Amino acid sequence: MSKLISMTAAMTCLAITASAGNDTPHWSLTWKKMQTTGPELELIGTLPTRTTHELGASDWSVGCETLDRDYADFDSYKPYLSELGVTSARIQSGWARCEKQKGRYDFAWIDHIVDGMLEEGVQPWINLGYGNPLYGAEKGLGSKIFTDEPTMKAWLKFVETIVARYRDKVHEWEIWNEPNLGENRTNYDAYASLLSHTVETIRRVQPDAVIIGMGLSRMPLGYTEHVLDLLRERGQLGMIDYVSFHPYHENPDDATPGIEALARLVKSYDPDIRLFQGESGCPATLEWAHALRYYEWNEYSQAKWVARRMANDWMMGIRSSIFTFVDLQYPNMQQSFGLLRTNLFKEVVYKRPSFHTVQHMVNLFRPELRSAGHLNHESNTPRRLTVAGIERQKDGTLVGAVVWQNDRIPSDNLAFEPIELWIEGLSLKDPVLIEMITGRIYALPKYHGHSGDGRMKFTGLPVWDSPVVILERSALPEGTQTRERQISGSTRDMHF
Structure with a gap:
């Protein structure tokens, strides 16, 4: 009898859990994983994600x-x-x-x-x-x-x-x-x-x-x-x-x-x-029809693709529209280009990492910051880089650079490569590093950057095949809260 009671109780618990789960919004495993990875630097803040009503044109x-x-x-x-x-x-x-x-x-x-x-x-x-x-x-x-x-x-x-x-x-x-x-x-x-x-x-x-x-x-x-x-x-x-x-x-x-x-x-x-x-835009899974078919996309590579498309358009001073807001129910398939994942009932299931990517790109690259075009640079990486300047609209002051590896299709690899990078014409007093998919802001230790001979050198700078932004702290969007650097070196130094 006790065994029957125990089984009944267990089944009741499962039923209650399942019922509660039906009312709970789905969450994104890929977004959660991206929150647990990143550059081995000290996290000091996150970009704000303001609404269209707050941001304006x-x-x-x-x-x-x-x-x-x-x-x-x-x-x-x-x-x-x-x-x-x-x-x-x-x-x-x-x-x-x-x-x-x-x-x-x-x-x-x-x-x-x-x-x-x-x-x-x-x-x-x-x-x-x-x-x-x-x-x-x-x-x-x-x-x-x-x-x-x-x-x-x-x-x-x-x-x-x-x-x-x-x-x-x-x-x-x-x-x-x-x-x-x-x-x-x-x-x-x-x-x-x-x-x-x-x-x-x-x-x-x-x-x-x-x-x-x-x-x-x-x-x-x-x-x-x-x-x-x-x-x-x-x-x-x-x-x-x-x-x-x-x-x-x-x-x-x-x-x-x-x-x-x-x-x-x-x-x-x-x-x-x-x-x-x-x-x-870019699919979030392997598809057999429509654009970019027959390639093994996933939600990680999609987010990187979207970030690079937007960064390229911004760099060239071109208006940009990302396809598409949600997955689409075509007659022959469900297309997975959506920033929002939907089910077969056309209901929103969760926000993909690409949704957050667009939020962060839109919040940082506002009209007050414009592109200065390609910046001359040197690095010790065999990968080809894009380095584009960021300047203030009001006075043309160079306040940062956006950097990414551009020579391959965006991958699902979440590892960063530490490189040495020299950027011509850049001279920042208090730079921070922003990873544009998660919007997280990291401290750049003193030895990571110094100016001289008309260029700035970054040592151990973490880059990958998606945009990271080196930016003067004072040029961060209004309302961004960051704390001061607490660690003298990078978190990499703490591992040895």
């Missing part, structure tokens, strides 16, 4: 695409938008969802998203793209861009209607998504014509609208040149404010030469047109 954006096809649940992730700290978010217009009967529009679903984002302090920018099967125009990625008069007329009517509806709430409009895919790859005139007519319609309804053109898959110079040639022939180069592109590369740093070439090309046509990295 910036050049950072997040992808909230595919809501037009119900691949995600906006209400599930809405509460996390302001917490992330980004200023804006990309959504798609969904012509096929808005117009299911010819001439009749239903904008209730997009009203809910636009108003919900504005409540969170996040400014939506809308990608106008994809066709409508009602008019014989396909609505998928790479679908043929329509050129016939009836479909174009219906499209422009839709554009006119949606812009008129949101012109007081939405200020930026992007024309199409990756028009250089599929059979459109060499049909430059189709996109140039669509762009031309669409922008004319937008400008008529909303003269001060910001126009984002292209939405290119990667950085195809030939395609871009052909489209810009056609716009120049029509005297319409001044119609667009940005050329957007999507640099999906397994090593995000491999995209840099192509981005720089695209910038030179666009500038040669019109120096007032800027670049916008409008969509790029």
Whole structure:
């Protein structure tokens, strides 16, 4: 009898535990592990993670695409938008969802998203793209861009209607998504014509609208040149404010030469047109479809990838949007690009390390700190490094540098390499080290850095294949709390 009572009690305990567990939010094992690793230096603080309401305007954006096809649940992730700290978010217009009967529009679903984002302090920018099967125009990625008069007329009517509806709430409009895919790859005139007519319609309804053109898959110079040639022939180069592109590369740093070439090309046509990295991200697991497939990604390498994509964009002075906020339920698979992990019910399960990465990048790289570009440097590591300067916007003073190993695809290795690094032009009085995924701030002992001959030397500086930031303590974001260094050397010295 006693054995039966014991078994019953045990089963009851298990049931209570299981029931309690169902009401407990899931936590991220990968994020917990990242909190227990790091440079062997003294931890003295953590970057603040302020909300969008607290941060205000910036050049950072997040992808909230595919809501037009119900691949995600906006209400599930809405509460996390302001917490992330980004200023804006990309959504798609969904012509096929808005117009299911010819001439009749239903904008209730997009009203809910636009108003919900504005409540969170996040400014939506809308990608106008994809066709409508009602008019014989396909609505998928790479679908043929329509050129016939009836479909174009219906499209422009839709554009006119949606812009008129949101012109007081939405200020930026992007024309199409990756028009250089599929059979459109060499049909430059189709996109140039669509762009031309669409922008004319937008400008008529909303003269001060910001126009984002292209939405290119990667950085195809030939395609871009052909489209810009056609716009120049029509005297319409001044119609667009940005050329957007999507640099999906397994090593995000491999995209840099192509981005720089695209910038030179666009500038040669019109120096007032800027670049916008409008969509790029990384899976958190091995996938068999979509961008960056057939590579064994995980949540560690994803976080590093996102940090390097953002650091590169910031270094080049380019607006940046990270794809995507949540995992997406495509018809053939659940895509794992999300900063937030979701389940098959489209519910948020937990924040991935990449979510925290974006928070910390957004909180540190504010408009008051701008890029000084590449800094000359020397090091004793065989790995190739990127070293970019950080300067104060108000006076141009060099107050730090961001450093990372750039020569390989981001790995899941959480070890740091101690190196010697000489940085030209840097002279800091009280530098600290920030690891940008966790946002943790470390003391740099006196012997770790000294200035002389116009450069600063760091001995035993911990680096890895994700950005770390050397920054003057006084340049830390407002509200950052750090304690003074307590240990004369690094924690490495305490091990021997």
